[in-house]
Amino acid sequence: MSKHPPFLGKNDLIIVISPSGVIDKDAVLKGAKILEEAGFKIEFAPNIFNAHFKFGAKHHERLSDLQFALDHKEAKAIYCARGGFGITHIIDALDWTRFKKHPKWIIGFSDITALLHAAFQNGYCSLHASVLQGLPKLSGDYQKKLIEFLSGNIKSLKATSTFNKAGKASGQLIGGNLSLLVHQIATQTELDYAGKILFIEEVAEPLYHIDRMLLQLKRAGKLKDLAGLVVGQFTNISEDKSIYGQSVEEIILSHCEEHNFPIGFNFPFGHREENMPIAHGANVSYEVSENDAYLNYLNDNAENNLP
Structure with a gap:
């Protein structure tokens, strides 16, 4: 049975990663600003802006960032910057040991589906929702729904x-x-x-x-x-x-x-x-x-x- 990670409060930390396709930096920064204005702190993983052809970074760099985020003791959420293609290159190499000691919401969809499945296999709910660079493109009402969810206000x-x-x-x-x-x-x-x-x-x-x-x-x-x-x-x-x-x-x-x-x-x-x-x-x-x-x-x- 799956547990849900703790919901987020004001000033809680969200780590942004780019585990799949190459990102639109401006869109990601706009998405991060929306989260900051909602009261959350944002930290970008070290290799998030290291574009490598079609990918957000080289395979080992994306793996390093995702493992860093899973292991983080203070973060309450991991927000994937985009989908595209690439998560399945690195997913089988992940170690979930420290994540289970410090569980956090993993957020994303599309290519990130595989990562949501891995979280499920390790006993935790995750959040199928817009990737961060897509957040500014959502209607204002749906931006609000995502922020409300992270805060524990769940909608049917x-x-x-x-x-x-x-x-x-x-x-x-x-x-x-x-x-x-x-x-x-x-x-x-x-x-x-x-x-x-x-x-x-x-x-x-x-x-x-x-x-x-x-x-x-x-x-x-x-x-x-x-x-x-x-x-x-x-x-x-x-x-x-x-x-x-x-x-x-x-x-x-x-x-x-x-x-x-x-x-x-x-x-x-x-x-x-x-x-x-x-x-x-x-x-x-x-x-x-x-x-x-x-x-x-x-x-x-x-x-x-x-x-």
């Missing part, structure tokens, strides 16, 4: 869609970017999906690739024992239904049609200005009707639940 998620598959479920909430979910299969950061409520999002993929990835999850046995499926935003899709014959929603439903778990669509998280923070690893209840879906954090004093 709700969505509306005509594609829903009705039902009720409860369980631990895991997931992230669909591509990264597929890429974790048969690796050290592969998760057991049985009994879990899975959430997914994706960006800039053609419909045939989305179909192929859902099929891969199905063939790998990842869908058959789910408790529920939470579908976020699939943005900048490079094909439409007139080309492929199915929409994203229809592709998902077709691969899940033999199962009875609830499926809710159009949740406000993903690669867009409305990116709701999600507690990866938390216990939740999930209720889906014909048009509406609600995801609520449970509070029964269990160690893996949020207040």
Whole structure:
């Protein structure tokens, strides 16, 4: 069962790292300013601005920064500057021993999905939310929601869609970017999906690739024992239904049609200005009707639940 790290108070320290793709320095600094104005202290890891071709720094430099952040005794959060590609180059070399003595929120999404999974495997919830350089691009309301979450003010998620598959479920909430979910299969950061409520999002993929990835999850046995499926935003899709014959929603439903778990669509998280923070690893209840879906954090004093 997953514990949640301590929530943040005024003047608590957030360490910013760049464990994946090369960053936009100006955007990262703007994101850091938003956090500072919210009352947090910011420290940049030593190699964060060492761009190396497509990566935020050389592999050993990014590993060093991430290990430094995991080990830090005072920090209350680790904020990933961006996703892109690169976390899986270094993730298997991490040592989580000191993190468990001084747990902290790990924040990010997209490529950072693999790191959220590693935190889950080591017993802790993490925060699926905008990367730091994306924070200035969020609407003001969603910037506020992220800061509120870090401070312990947790919001439930709700969505509306005509594609829903009705039902009720409860369980631990895991997931992230669909591509990264597929890429974790048969690796050290592969998760057991049985009994879990899975959430997914994706960006800039053609419909045939989305179909192929859902099929891969199905063939790998990842869908058959789910408790529920939470579908976020699939943005900048490079094909439409007139080309492929199915929409994203229809592709998902077709691969899940033999199962009875609830499926809710159009949740406000993903690669867009409305990116709701999600507690990866938390216990939740999930209720889906014909048009509406609600995801609520449970509070029964269990160690893996949020207040």
